[in-house]
Structure formats: C-alpha cells, structure tokens
Amino acid sequence: MQKMLGWARVGALVSCLFGSGSALAYTGAKWNLPEGVTEMSHEVHHLHMFVFWICVVIGIVVFGAMFYSVFAHRKSKGAVAASFHESTLVEIIWTAIPFVILIGMAIPAAATLVKMDDTHNADINIKITGYQWKWQYEYLGEDVSYFSTLAAESNRARQLNSGIDVYTVPNYLVDVDHPLVLPVGKKIRFLITSNDVIHAWWVPAFAVKKDAIPGYINEVWTKIDEPGTFRGVCAELCGRDHGFMPIVVKALPEDEFKAWLAEQKSKGTEVASAAPVAAAPVPAAVAVAAAAPAATEVAAAAPAAAAPAAAGKSKDELLAAGEKVYKTNCIACHQAGGTGMPPTFPPLAGSKVVNGPKDAVIQQVLHGKNMMPPFPQLSNDDIAAVTSYVHSSWGNKGEIVQAGDVAAARK
Ligand code: HEC
Ligand SMILES: [Cu+2]
Incomplete structure (x- = not known):
C-alpha cells in the first residue's frame, strides 16, 4: 500500500513536470497540442508541427552522425582523430545552416503572430475581467454582464474533508456556474484586464491565451468554427485559489446566441448572481430592491411604503440560501465551521x-x-442570505438581514 502511494505521487509529479497533466486531460489531447476549433488554432498547430518536424530531422542527422562516428571510428578499430582546426569552410557551413533554418521558422511564425494581433472589424466585443478568483464577462454595448465562478458541485467537493469522491463529480474543477456564451462564425474581440492581481485567460481550443493585468487592457480575438463547449483555466498563478477559476465557453449557432442574448437583456444585468438563489417566493417590494442597482431609489422608498411586506423572507429561507452563498464565496477563507485560518483569516x-x-x-x-x-457583484438577496447565515451560525447571536437592508447599505 505504502509503495502504491509512493508511485502515485511519482506519477503526479511527472504529470506536473511534463506540461500540466490536467491541462492535457481536459483538452482531450494525449501527447500533442490540441488542433482546436478556430482558424488561428489550426495555424498555431501547423506551425507547431512544422517546427517539430524540423527538430526531428535535425535530431536524426546530428545523433545519426554522432552514433555512426562513435561506432565506425571506435578506438578498438585503431581510429585516429582527424584534425580540422580553423576550417573556414566548416565554420561558414555551421553558421549558415542554422541561420537559414531559423529564418525559415521565423517567417511563418511572424505572419501568424501578426494575424493573431489583428483585432480589427470585430462583430462582438467582450470585456473579460479577472478577479481573485472568478471571471467577469461584459458584452460591450449590450448591457449584459455577469460573473462566472467555479461550479457549486466542484466547490463543495474540493473542500478539505468534504467526504465527496471527486471522481464522481462531473467536470471536476473545470466547470462553472455561468459559462461565457459566444456565437460561432463571428469575429469576437476580447478585451482582457484584471481587478486585482495578474491572471491569464486561456482556452486551448481557441489558441487564445492572454494575460489579464490590472490597469491594462490586452486585446485578442477568436472566430469559432463549430458549436460546442470549450474549457480552459486561469494560466497565471494568482493566489491561493488560482486552481479554482476555470473557464467554460459555450459556442452556439448565431440564432441561438441571439436568442440567449435577448433573454439575458430582458433579465437585467444581475442575471448571473441573482439566478441561483432566487427560487424562493419573495414579497414584491423586496424583489424590486434586489433586482438591479438601478432600482435602489425604489428600494429605499420601499420599506416605509410597504412596512408589512418588508418583513421579507423567513429565517429558514434566508439561512438555507445563505449557506449556499457562504459555501460558494466565503468558505475558502473562513472555513466550514466558521473557524477561519488565523492569524490571516479570522x-x-x-x-x-x-x-x-x-x-x-x-x-x-x-x-x-x-x-x-x-x-458587490452578489445580489442583495445573496448578501442578505449570507450575512443572516453568518450571524446565526456557530453560536453567534443571530440577527436576520433582509435584501432591503443591503439595498440601503449600497447607497
Ligand atoms: C479571500 C479570503 C476571504 C474571503 C473569500 C472572505 N473573507 Fe471575510 N475576511 C477575510 C479577511 C482576511 C478578514 C479580516 C479583514 C481584516 O480585518 O483585516 C475577513 C473578515 C471578515 C469579517 C469580520 C470578522 C472579524 O472578526 O474581523 C466578516 C464578518 C467576514 N469576513 C465575512 C465574510 C463573508 C460573509 C464572506 C463571503 C461573502 C467572506 N468574508 C469572504 C478574508 C476573506
Ligand atoms: Cu487567476
């Protein structure tokens, strides 16, 4: 048993050393770069294969000559070393050949880089912002924006002593609650930045990988050839939960994408954060308060106008919803039993x-x-729920917070 564990560790180490084992696992590629689903990813793949075969030929020639010489001119056969010091001809040859090879690789590589950089004439512009530890997607000019965080199932399973067998969790650690939805066949420009530290947005199937740097906006583009679900990860070590901010892109045919976008617009901007917990019936006044930042005027007026309704959700509803919000957003630092991790996380x-x-x-x-x-991206309902939960758990004194309180505090 001990021995088996030992080998498992060696295996894990080897897969870490040789090109991040997990990165390979989710792209489906075993030994090679993925070919991907965009014109650029095909070009990058061809470039990679082209350089690879040049390396193979050089390897065969160099090692072939070496092994042949070692074998054919070995000492036991009485071979005597030849002397060709300061041979101008040899020196010219071994400078010229690598020079020609390098130029031969640089020309197509530069052409591809220039194409990758050309973000002109995009059909759709999407701003991507990295956060510790999630992504925000904004459809510029469309008034649609939302956060994308690790899927709840993965998040629960990853907790220390969660008791959940991670092999039973579908798409463990590479799934999110709200994927980025994109149309196929359209030129999509990404504007990539960060709100805190440096992250990097990486989707291998698109051959897109760009740093997200606070204060800078990096541009890159893609045009997806086929519908499907494509996965990626943050590719810049960005803090303790770096491994838990995956990327999922859902590519839809254009008409389906348009329908999706229209639906998001009709829901308002807080789509993403409001959706998961909004199941419980909510009195009208509170629902309005939670709906959108623009509604804060209404919200402030609401408690006075509708005093009985302001009683809001029941304690049980709040605590049940609050536990979910806590597990998604707070548990990493404050831990399951509210124990924190002193001294940093109280x-x-x-x-x-x-x-x-x-x-x-x-x-x-x-x-x-x-x-x-x-x-601030959490909805008023979510914040009300999680604060109620924190107040009422682990022997704390137990106060209940309603969405109206949060709306008032946002002002
Ligand atoms: C990235 C880690 C992290 C996450 C995630 C996090 N917190 Fe904190 N939290 C901290 C740190 C660090 C402090 C101490 C801040 C200080 O006083 O300097 C703190 C302090 C607090 C305090 C005050 C505790 C005290 O006694 O000072 C409360 C309440 C709190 N957090 C609630 C939450 C809630 C609710 C969430 C989820 C919505 C959350 N935190 C998510 C790191 C985190
Ligand atoms: Cu990151």
Whole structure:
C-alpha cells in the first residue's frame, strides 16, 4: 500500500513536470497540442508541427552522425582523430545552416503572430475581467454582464474533508456556474484586464491565451468554427485559489446566441448572481430592491411604503440560501465551521464584528477589508442570505438581514 502511494505521487509529479497533466486531460489531447476549433488554432498547430518536424530531422542527422562516428571510428578499430582546426569552410557551413533554418521558422511564425494581433472589424466585443478568483464577462454595448465562478458541485467537493469522491463529480474543477456564451462564425474581440492581481485567460481550443493585468487592457480575438463547449483555466498563478477559476465557453449557432442574448437583456444585468438563489417566493417590494442597482431609489422608498411586506423572507429561507452563498464565496477563507485560518483569516464564530451591529457585516461584504475581497457583484438577496447565515451560525447571536437592508447599505 505504502509503495502504491509512493508511485502515485511519482506519477503526479511527472504529470506536473511534463506540461500540466490536467491541462492535457481536459483538452482531450494525449501527447500533442490540441488542433482546436478556430482558424488561428489550426495555424498555431501547423506551425507547431512544422517546427517539430524540423527538430526531428535535425535530431536524426546530428545523433545519426554522432552514433555512426562513435561506432565506425571506435578506438578498438585503431581510429585516429582527424584534425580540422580553423576550417573556414566548416565554420561558414555551421553558421549558415542554422541561420537559414531559423529564418525559415521565423517567417511563418511572424505572419501568424501578426494575424493573431489583428483585432480589427470585430462583430462582438467582450470585456473579460479577472478577479481573485472568478471571471467577469461584459458584452460591450449590450448591457449584459455577469460573473462566472467555479461550479457549486466542484466547490463543495474540493473542500478539505468534504467526504465527496471527486471522481464522481462531473467536470471536476473545470466547470462553472455561468459559462461565457459566444456565437460561432463571428469575429469576437476580447478585451482582457484584471481587478486585482495578474491572471491569464486561456482556452486551448481557441489558441487564445492572454494575460489579464490590472490597469491594462490586452486585446485578442477568436472566430469559432463549430458549436460546442470549450474549457480552459486561469494560466497565471494568482493566489491561493488560482486552481479554482476555470473557464467554460459555450459556442452556439448565431440564432441561438441571439436568442440567449435577448433573454439575458430582458433579465437585467444581475442575471448571473441573482439566478441561483432566487427560487424562493419573495414579497414584491423586496424583489424590486434586489433586482438591479438601478432600482435602489425604489428600494429605499420601499420599506416605509410597504412596512408589512418588508418583513421579507423567513429565517429558514434566508439561512438555507445563505449557506449556499457562504459555501460558494466565503468558505475558502473562513472555513466550514466558521473557524477561519488565523492569524490571516479570522474566525467568524464568536467574532466581534459579526456580533456587533448588523450593518458592519454588510459593509464588510460589500467593500471588503485588507485581505478580504469585496463582493458587490452578489445580489442583495445573496448578501442578505449570507450575512443572516453568518450571524446565526456557530453560536453567534443571530440577527436576520433582509435584501432591503443591503439595498440601503449600497447607497
Ligand atoms: C479571500 C479570503 C476571504 C474571503 C473569500 C472572505 N473573507 Fe471575510 N475576511 C477575510 C479577511 C482576511 C478578514 C479580516 C479583514 C481584516 O480585518 O483585516 C475577513 C473578515 C471578515 C469579517 C469580520 C470578522 C472579524 O472578526 O474581523 C466578516 C464578518 C467576514 N469576513 C465575512 C465574510 C463573508 C460573509 C464572506 C463571503 C461573502 C467572506 N468574508 C469572504 C478574508 C476573506
Ligand atoms: Cu487567476
């Protein structure tokens, strides 16, 4: 048993060393780069094969000559070393040949790079922002934007001592809640940036890999040939959950894409974060408050106007929803039992802040503090649920927060 574990570790190490084993696993390619589904990815693949075969030929010639010489002119046969010091001819040849080979590789490579860089005449512009540890997608000019985070199933399974066999989780660690949806056959320009540290947006099937750097906007484009689901990951070590911000792109035929986009627009901008927990019936006044940032005017007016409705969701509803939000957004730092990981990540069980005025926790979630990132992208419902959950768990004193409270705090 001990021995088997040992070999498993060696195996894991080997797959880490040789081109990130997981990266290969999800692209379906065993030994080679994926050919991908875009014109550029095909070009990159051809380029890679072209250079590869040049290397093979050089390898055969050089090692062939070496092994032949070692064998045919070995000492036991009485071979005597020849002397051709300072042979101008040899020196010219061994300078000229590599020069020609390099130029032969550089010309097609430069041509491909220039094409990759040409983001002119795009049909669709999408801004991609990296966050610790999720992606935001904005369809520019369309008023559609949402966050894409690790799928809840993967997130639960990855927790220490989760008790879940990760092999039973479909697309473990390479699935998200809201994939980036794109049309096929259209030139799509990506504007890539970051909100905190350097990330990198990488989808091997498109041959797209660009750094997301705070304060800069990098451009790259793609045009997808066939519908399908394509997966990628953040490719720049960006902190402790770097391995948990995968990328999923769903490529749809154009008419389906248009229908999807129209549906998102009709839902308003908070599509993504509002969707998962919004199942429970909500009194009208609170629902309006949670719907969109633009509705804050209404929200502020609501509690006074509709005092009985402002009672909002029941405690049970809030705590059930709050547990989900906590597991998705907070558990990495504050841990399952609210124990935190002192000294950096404080425990929430028995915390002074949590047991103080309820506005303090809402503010902390909205604005972050030092090492804690802000969560303004969560809907008012989600923040109400998670703060209620934090207040009422692990022996804390138990306060209930409604979406209206959060709407008021956002002002
Ligand atoms: C990336 C790690 C991280 C995540 C994720 C995170 N926090 Fe925090 N949290 C911190 C850190 C660090 C502090 C201490 C901040 C300080 O005071 O400097 C903190 C402090 C707090 C406090 C105050 C505790 C105290 O006693 O000071 C509360 C309440 C809190 N977090 C709630 C949440 C909630 C709710 C979520 C999820 C929506 C969340 N946190 C997600 C890192 C995190
Ligand atoms: Cu990252």
